[in-house]
Amino acid sequence: MPAAETVLAADIGGTKTSVALVRNGQVLQSLSAPTPAGEGPESVVLALGELAERLLGQPAAGQAPRRLGVACAGLVRSGRVTAVSRDLLPGWDDFPLDERLAASLGLEVKSLNDAQAAALGEHVAGAGQGRASLLFMTVSTGVGGGLVLGGRLWRGADGLAGHIGHLRDGEPERLASGTALARRAREAGRPGLDAAAVLAAAARNEDWAARLLREAVAALAAVIGDARMLVDPGALVIGGSVGLNPVFREALERQLTAAAGTRELPVFPARLGAAAGLVGAAAWVLGQGQ
Secondary structure (H helix, E strand, O other): OOOOOOEEEEEEOOOEEEEEEEEOOEEEEEEEEEOOHHHOHHHHHHHHHHHHHHHHOOHHHOOOOOEEEEEEOOEEEOOEEEOOOOOOOOOOOOEOHHHHHHHHHOOEEEEEEHHHHHHHHHHHHOOOOOOOOEEEEEEOOOEEEEEEEOOEEEOOOOOOOOOHHHHHHHHHHHHHOHHHHHHHHHHOOOOOOOHHHHHHHHHOOOHHHHHHHHHHHHHHHHHHHHHHHHHOOOOEEEEOOOOOOHHHHHHHHHHHHHOOOOOOOOEEEOOOHHHHHHHHHHHHHOOOOO
16 A cells, blocks of 8 residues: 555445544544535535645645545445445445545546445544454444454455344344434433433433333343354444444443353443544545555
8 A cells, every 4th residue: 555645535325424544543634515415416415526726725734635535325236336224325226426426526437335435534533543353333324334354344245244224133233323322312202312312311310211212232242242153253343423422332331241151242432433434435445445
C-alpha cells in the first residue's frame, strides 16, 4: 500500500453523508451534509459529488486524490448496492454505485458496506489495531457489524458477513437498537424518549428501563456468543451511539462475563467514532484488508 497516498473517502448513511481526505488512517479534512435519501440513489450520487467538490476546493486540500473509497449502508456486492432497509434508502435495488461515482468524479472507486468499513477502520487504525481477528459491532439506529479474520475483512460470498443484527430472526435489531429502545419505551408508557434517555432511566434504576436494558444486552450477548462459537474472534470492538454509552456498554460487558464459559472475550470501545467508516473505506480502496 502506498503509505503516503491521500485518498477521498465517503460514508453514505440514511440520514447523513460524509466525505473526507484520509492518509495513513488519519482523517485530514471532512465535510458532512444530510443524505437526500428520499429522492433516490441518483440524487445521493449528485449530492456526494457536490460535497466532494466542496472539500477538494478548500485551500488546504492539497493534491487531488486519484481514488475514492465508499462506505454505504445496505448490501454491497461488486460495486452495486441493494438496500436492506427500504425505508432507509428507498430505490436502491442493485444500484451501480461505483460506476456512477466513477463517471461523476473521474476517480477509481471501490465501495463496501458501512459496518464492514467501520470494522476495517478499527482494525487498521483503531481499537483493533495489531489484532489478527476481531468482531466489530455497532449499536446505533440499528445493529450492524463486521468481521476481520486473519488480518482480512471477511465479507462472505455475498457481502452479508458480519450482519449480526439480523441473527436469531433479527432479535438484536428488535430489542437493542436505538430505534428499538425508543419504541419499547413508548410501549411501556414513556413516549418521547430516545435511547439515551432510556439508558439514563436505567442508570437511575427505574424498573421499566432496567428491564429494557437487560433484555437488550441479553439479545446481543446471545448473538455474540453465536459468533464466538462460529469464528472465535480475538476481540470484540463496540461502536455506535448506543454501544458506546457507558451504561449500555458496562451492562453488556457484565452479561458477556457472566456467559463467558472457558474464556472471556476481550471487549474494547471503538476508538475512531464516526470516522471509522471513512478510514475503513480509504483502506479498502488502497487494498488493505483484502
